[in-house]
Amino acid sequence: MSYDANDKFNVEHNAKPETEFETEPEIEFETEPEIEFETELLKLLELRASGMPLQYILGEWDFYGLTFRLGEGVLIPRPETEKLVDVVLEHIKENKSPMVLDLCAGTGCIGITIAKLLPFSKVFSIEKSTVAYEYIKHNIALHKVDNVSVFLGDVITGCNHFVENDRLKFDVIVSNPPYIPTFELDDLQVEVKFEPKMALDGGKDGLIFYRAIKDRWLSHLKEDGTLVMECGETQGDEIVSMFSEEGFIANCDFDFAGIKRVVRVIRQKGSNYSS
Ligand SMILES: C[S@@+](CC[C@H](N)C(=O)[O-])C[C@H]1O[C@@H](n2cnc3c(N)ncnc32)[C@H](O)[C@@H]1O
Numbered sequence: 001m002s003y004d005a006n007d008k009f010n011v012e013h014n015a016k017p018e019t020e021f022e023t024e025p026e027i028e029f030e031t032e033p034e035i036e037f038e039t040e041l042l043k044l045l046e047l048r049a050s051g052m053p054l055q056y057i058l059g060e061w062d063f064y065g066l067t068f069r070l071g072e073g074v075l076i077p078r079p080e081t082e083k084l085v086d087v088v089l090e091h092i093k094e095n096k097s098p099m100v101l102d103l104c105a106g107t108g109c110i111g112i113t114i115a116k117l118l119p120f121s122k123v124f125s126i127e128k129s130t131v132a133y134e135y136i137k138h139n140i141a142l143h144k145v146d147n148v149s150v151f152l153g154d155v156i157t158g159c160n161h162f163v164e165n166d167r168l169k170f171d172v173i174v175s176n177p178p179y180i181p182t183f184e185l186d187d188l189q190v191e192v193k194f195e196p197k198m199a200l201d202g203g204k205d206g207l208i209f210y211r212a213i214k215d216r217w218l219s220h221l222k223e224d225g226t227l228v229m230e231c232g233e234t235q236g237d238e239i240v241s242m243f244s245e246e247g248f249i250a251n252c253d254f255d256f257a258g259i260k261r262v263v264r265v266i267r268q269k270g271s272n273y274s275s
Contacts, residue, residue: 044057051190051191051193051194052191052194053076053191053194053195055070055076056070056071056072056076056194059071061076061077063077063081063082063107063109063113064082064085064109064113066109066112066113066116066143067142068107068108068109068112068135068139068142069107069135069138069139069142070107070135071135072194072196073129073131073132073196074106074107074129074131074132074135074196074199075106075107075132075195075196075199075200076195077106077107077109079256080230080255080256080257080259080261081109081110081176081230083230083253083255083256083261083262084110084174084176084228084229084230084262085110085113085114087226087228087253087262087264088100088110088114088172088174088226088228089114089117089118091171091172091226091228092118092121092171092172095121095171096120097120097121097122098118098120098121098122098171098172099121099122099124099169099170099171099172099222100114100115100121100122100123100124100170100171100172100173100174101123101124101125101126101170101172101173101174101217101220102114102123102124102125102126102174102175103126103155103173103174103175103177103213103217104126104127104128104155104175104176104177104178104209105125105126105127105132105136105150106127106132106135106136106176106199107132107135107136107139108125108127108135108136108139108140108148108150109139110174110176111123111124111125111136111148111174112125112136112139112140112143112145112148114174115143115145115147115148116143116145119145119147120147121147122147122149123145123147123148123149124148124149124150124151124168124170125148125149125150125151126150126151126152126153126155126159126162127150127151127152127153128152128153128154128155128198129196129198129199130152131196132196132199133150133152136150137150155175155177155209155212155213155216155217156208156209156212156216158216162220166219166220168220169220169221169222169225170220170221170222170225171222171225171226172225172226172227172228173213173217173218173220173221173225173226173227173228174227174228174229175209175213175227175228175229175230176229176230177202177209177210177213177229177230178198178199178200178201178202178209179202179206179207179209179210179230179231179232179235180200180201180202180206180232181202181203181204181205181206182201182202182203182204183204184206185197185200185201188200202232206232206235207235207238207239207242210229210231210235210239210242210263211242213227213229214242214243214246218248218265218267221267222267223267223268223269224266224267224268224269225266225267226264226265226266226267227243227263227264227265227266227267228262228263228264228265229262229263229265230261230262230263231252231260231261231262231263233259233260233261236252236260236261236263237252237260239252239263240252240263243263243265248265248266248267248268249265249266249268250263250264250265250266251263251264252264
């Protein structure tokens with residue numbers, strides 16, 4: 001028996017018969033779009049690894065079953081805020097054409113959702129940030145709601161349109177204002193630090209917006225109208241007292257996680273509150 005070097009090679013390396021190597025195996029080169037996609041994906045992964053919230057990377061997020069466009073410079077809608085919409089809808093479900101005022105509107109998620117679900121409502125949204133203001137306009141167009149009017153204005157110092165129209169009254173005023181005390185902002189988790197400080201900072205004790213709403217906006221609430229506001233988990237009782245001391249009926253509801261989250265204030269019929 002002769003000894004062939006190739007045979008030895010085939011046996012030792014369990015290689016396939018030589019004939020199968022006659023044609024070169026095809027090497028699959030990545031196409032340009034594939035390389036671009038991988039580079040882009042890598043960039044997005046790096047952003048996520050740096051702590052950027054997924055919602056900013058995606059450029060959209062869902063709220064109450066609707067998708068809202070968003071990006072850096074505007075607050076990401078939170079699931080607990082959906083409870084505000086529930087409370088508002090419950091209050092105005094019998095009303096054929098409710099007037100709703102959404103203060104500190106952000107992406108516009110609260111006001112636009114109400115407007116979409118109640119096409120005969122008239123919603124006014126106020127926001128101070130120009131970035132958020134652009135997103136609200138975009139989301140209004142996206143959801144094709146023609147019953148939302150948006151105003152660039154300041155809830156604390158006053159918004160001209162409403163100062164000049166003090167007879168403009170609402171069945172519901174709803175707000176998810178900034179409510180984190182300033183000193184807590186540095187300790188927030190890394191994702192939240194990507195969100196605009198303006199959307200989070202509720203002043204020294206976190207309550208500056210609730211005082212402003214009480215002093216400046218309650219005069220725009222109809223008799224029997226309701227004010228619905230989100231608050232931080234330790235703030236509910238203090239905000240309730242703030243409003244009850246002025247003669248309003250106020251209470252605080254729990255959110256889906258069992259946290260005191262939604263303050264509800266009712267302006268009773270016959271109350272002579274007029275500030
Ligand atoms: C907590 S975020 C809520 C946003 C939105 N309503 C939501 O629930 O997702 C508060 C919003 O208030 C806006 N804001 C801050 N200061 C304001 C002011 N003085 N007047 C009006 N809006 C203000 C911020 O830009 C931010 O969009």
